[in-house]
Amino acid sequence: MALASDVKRRRRTEALWGYAFLTPQLIGLIAFMVGPLVFAIVLSFSSWDGLGSRTFVGLQNFIGVWQNDQLRQSWLNTAWFTALQVPGLLITGFFFAFFIQKAGRLTPFYRIFFFAPQVTSTVAVGAIWLWLLNPEISPISSLLKSLGVPNPPDWLQDPGTAIPAIVLVSIWQGLGYMIVMFVAGLQSISPTLMEAADIDGASEWQKLRKITVPLLSPTILFLSITSIIGSFQVFDYIYFFFDTTAPANAHTIVYDIVNIAFREFKFGFAAAIAVYLFLVLLALTGLQFLAQKRWVHYTE
Amino acid sequence: MTSSSGEIDARGLESARRKNASHGLSGGRFKPSWIPLHLLLVAGSLVMFVPFLWMLFSALKPLDEIFAQPPKLLPKVWQPQNFVTAWQGADFARAYLNSVYIAGLVTVLTLITCSMAAYAFARIRFPGRKVIFGIFLATMMVPFQLTVIPLYVIMGQLRWIDTHLALIVPPALFNAFGVFLLRQYVRGIPLELEEAASIDGAGRVRIFTTIILPLLRTPLVALGIFVFLGQWNSFFSPLIFLNSDRNFTIPLVVNQFKGAYSSDWTSLMAATTMAALPMLLIFIIAQRQIVQGIALSGSKT
Numbered sequence: 001m002a003l004a005s006d007v008k009r010r011r012r013t014e015a016l017w018g019y020a021f022l023t024p025q026l027i028g029l030i031a032f033m034v035g036p037l038v039f040a041i042v043l044s045f046s047s048w049d050g051l052g053s054r055t056f057v058g059l060q061n062f063i064g065v066w067q068n069d070q071l072r073q074s075w076l077n078t079a080w081f082t083a084l085q086v087p088g089l090l091i092t093g094f095f096f097a098f099f100i101q102k103a104g105r106l107t108p109f110y111r112i113f114f115f116a117p118q119v120t121s122t123v124a125v126g127a128i129w130l131w132l133l134n135p136e137i138s139p140i141s142s143l144l145k146s147l148g149v150p151n152p153p154d155w156l157q158d159p160g161t162a163i164p165a166i167v168l169v170s171i172w173q174g175l176g177y178m179i180v181m182f183v184a185g186l187q188s189i190s191p192t193l194m195e196a197a198d199i200d201g202a203s204e205w206q207k208l209r210k211i212t213v214p215l216l217s218p219t220i221l222f223l224s225i226t227s228i229i230g231s232f233q234v235f236d237y238i239y240f241f242f243d244t245t246a247p248a249n250a251h252t253i254v255y256d257i258v259n260i261a262f263r264e265f266k267f268g269f270a271a272a273i274a275v276y277l278f279l280v281l282l283a284l285t286g287l288q289f290l291a292q293k294r295w296v297h298y299t300e
Numbered sequence: 301m302t303s304s305s306g307e308i309d310a311r312g313l314e315s316a317r318r319k320n321a322s323h324g325l326s327g328g329r330f331k332p333s334w335i336p337l338h339l340l341l342v343a344g345s346l347v348m349f350v351p352f353l354w355m356l357f358s359a360l361k362p363l364d365e366i367f368a369q370p371p372k373l374l375p376k377v378w379q380p381q382n383f384v385t386a387w388q389g390a391d392f393a394r395a396y397l398n399s400v401y402i403a404g405l406v407t408v409l410t411l412i413t414c415s416m417a418a419y420a421f422a423r424i425r426f427p428g429r430k431v432i433f434g435i436f437l438a439t440m441m442v443p444f445q446l447t448v449i450p451l452y453v454i455m456g457q458l459r460w461i462d463t464h465l466a467l468i469v470p471p472a473l474f475n476a477f478g479v480f481l482l483r484q485y486v487r488g489i490p491l492e493l494e495e496a497a498s499i500d501g502a503g504r505v506r507i508f509t510t511i512i513l514p515l516l517r518t519p520l521v522a523l524g525i526f527v528f529l530g531q532w533n534s535f536f537s538p539l540i541f542l543n544s545d546r547n548f549t550i551p552l553v554v555n556q557f558k559g560a561y562s563s564d565w566t567s568l569m570a571a572t573t574m575a576a577l578p579m580l581l582i583f584i585i586a587q588r589q590i591v592q593g594i595a596l597s598g599s600k601t
Contacts (some may be wrong), residue, residue: 011425017504018426025417026432028474033439036450043449050453096344099337106338112587113345116352119583119590120576121533123551127558127572128355131565139354139371146370172348180595233443236535240555257445262540267449274446281443 043271050265061272071273074251077163081252082231084167089227090220092171093178098212101183115176122173126240129169130156156241159249166237166250178223185219186212214297221296225288229281253277355576359383359569366565379566386570389561394546395553396578402467402549403531409472410527411520418482419508423494433483436476448540455541466541467549471531478523481597485519486512518596525593532579550575 019026044061048054065071100110117125132140133155141152155165189212197207213220235254238246244263246255253273261270353373358366359382361375386392420426421433451470452461460466489512497507513520535551542548548556557571583590 014424015426018420018424018429021416021420021424021508022432024413024473025479028413028470029436029439031454032451032470032474033442033447034435036447036454037442039450039453040446099340102337103341108587110341110345111591112584113348115587115591116348116580116583119529119579121535121551123535123554124572124576127554127568128351130558131358131569132351132354137366137371137565142370172351175348177594180591184595233445239539240558243559254445261449262452271446271449274443274449277443278446282441285441
């Protein structure tokens with residue numbers, strides 16, 4: 001009896017220590033994540049400007065999102081941004097990683113250049129490219145003109161080029177991270193596999209297709225999931241380039257959420273858009289986990 | 301067809317070894333295939349680096365040279381006064397101070413709270429451990445834009461709008477990714493170390509501070525770099541939560557500068573250079589640690 005109560009008491013002390021160590025993050029979880037999340041879902045069914053009384057409006061916000069022309073356009077712009085940016089990042093990232101890890105002692109030297117934009121803030125990167133893409137002073141347009149292109153576009157203002165130009169900027173900035181992750185993946189592939197393939201007379205292309213890509217597939221899956229989540233939330237460049245006056249073809253969904261919430265103070269409506277964004281991200285991530293069975297190869 | 305003759309295998313392996321060893325310059329012997337490899341990498345490096353040079357040299361040009369056609373990289377007349385204009389155009393000194401102390405404080409507090417939670421999840425038994433950890437993991441999927449509106453309301457209630465508390469407290473007290481990353485490492489620490497200390501009479505706090513924390517050095521440095529960089533470069537949260545100039549961080553000052561000096565390109569480039577340069581210099585000095593830190597933070601998820 002005495003022993004049993006002793007064990008019980010020790011377990012309780014143990015549990016108290018557990019909660020004690022967890023307390024700071026647990027407070028944060030409740031106050032800054034779970035609480036706001038529940039509140040956001042309540043808000044998405046409400047009409048509220050942050051000051052007056054909140055009224056329940058049912059599904060009105062959720063229906064309203066589909067009746068808003070700008071928002072429909074913004075969803076398409078965001079999807080277009082993702083469709084260009086994620087494959088662009090993965091392909092250029094893999095391409096340069098493949099060659100940079102062959103550079104031996106010079107790998108860290110090249111890495112400095114490719115990784116430098118990654119440690120620079122999106123705002124500074126935006127300022128540099130605002131300049132490089134400005135039609136009056138753009139060295140890129142000037143280069144194109146000298147190569148015989150008569151009328152280079154006004155990159156950020158022309159509806160057709162705004163999103164692709166921002167994709168270009170974001171790839172320039174994000175490439176370094178992709179390269180570092182791919183190089184880590186490539187270095188974990190055992191050289192004996194390549195030696196065996198060499199003995200069998202495999203060509204470089206065959207080794208790439210049959211050994212490198214399958215063994216890198218977990219890295220590719222991880223990077224494509226995180227890149228899609230990131231690219232659906234693109235905001236900094238758009239806001240920095242255009243402030244509050246982005247042309248309709250350059251709005252993204254997060255840009256609209258911010259404007260609707262913090263300029264128009266339609267908290268309920270903005271929350272409903274954010275709920276949709278959350279659902280889209282969940283669905284895209286879920287789909288990739290379902291699809292991985294077909295192409296992702298785990299060694300263990 | 302695979303050859304099964306031992307002799308051919310040995311010869312093949314030898315030539316493959318030699319081929320592998322001569323990758324890059326580490327092999328020592330010159331190989332013609334390096335030329336296209338390095339040409340490609342130099343070209344890529346130039347594309348990555350020329351925009352930074354353009355920023356720096358434009359910041360040193362007089363305004364009329366900016367509009368010269370065709371544009372030239374180097375200034376004809378050097379005009380470093382642009383940096384003085386930029387420095388006087390916005391309160392850069394204060395912005396540096398704000399950015400350094402916000403990013404620094406968030407980093408230190410995050411490392412403390414995350415390692416404490418990681419230790420609890422990895423090593424202490426308490427009711428609800430699995431469920432709470434599951435909630436932590438699930439929240440990583442929630443986009444910040446969904447919680448930022450309620451967070452803004454909460455910050456308003458706390459009277460933290462336009463104060464640095466709104467930028468420091470939430471990320472310092474909640475970082476699910478950091479908890480997850482560190483928990484993976486705590487699980488890798490041999491339990492015997494703790495048992496031995498426990499027999500010697502060390503309590504939970506003692507074990508945590510003298511055994512666990514020192515052994516978490518590598519992931520703590522990695523997470524610290526990751527958090528500091530993220531905070532230093534953060535634009536979204538300061539934009540939402542701050543209003544007055546004197547509270548601004550570096551990215552907000554550059555954004556404000558762009559609005560106020562929209563046609564004064566040279567001063568804007570000087571301001572951008574001042575914003576980008578400190579982190580670029582730190583990166584060039586500590587590139588190995590920074591790259592490893594970011595790779596480690598990414599690969600453990």
